[in-house]
């Protein structure tokens with residue numbers, strides 16, 4: 001017995017991500033016209049985050065059939081990515097799929113609100129960053145949400161003595177692997193500026209990054 005999604009649920013999942021594959025590395029458009037003007041093509045799949053039946057990928061026996069066929073348990077993917085995530089459920093676990101879904105929905109909101117295509121490119125950039133450095137972005141988001149006017153940050157080791165001005169945000173090498181490389185990437189994207197002085201590596205967060213991080 002498979003707990004398949006009803007058609008309206010499938011349509012809902014597709015619409016919530018603007019009919020694009022939710023895998024942040026893919027983002028394939030999944031619908032378009034057929035030659036026949038009365039028909040359309042769909043190469044998207046409403047994939048189950050936890051499988052529709054026992055023995056399937058990521059199956060969770062503690063869920064009810066209703067939960068299993070609800071929108072909350074679905075993610076819109078292209079056919080290749082649907083196959084990919086089901087063939088390697090260890091690599092593509094429930095957490096990964098939930099993160100993809102959340103990012104894809106967030107991107108769809110950003111694109112809907114900002115109609116310019118340059119914004120579509122910049123939202124792809126943020127999707128990429130969330131994927132490369134999720135922990136750093138999450139920590140910056142938390143910091144800026146509680147200190148919405150902060151723009152300056154320093155990077156330190158926890159063992160260093162640092163007499164700060166008190167209002168800077170601080171990120172520690174101890175908490176983030178490859179912190180310098182991650183900051184270089186942010187700098188390459190023009191999202192932070194190096195203003196190092198007094199022998200302390202110091203950056204300014206640009207308004208573009210700040211507004212992305214504090215967006216609901």
Ligand SMILES: [Zn+2]
Nearest residue numbers: 021026078081
């Ligand atoms: Zn895909």
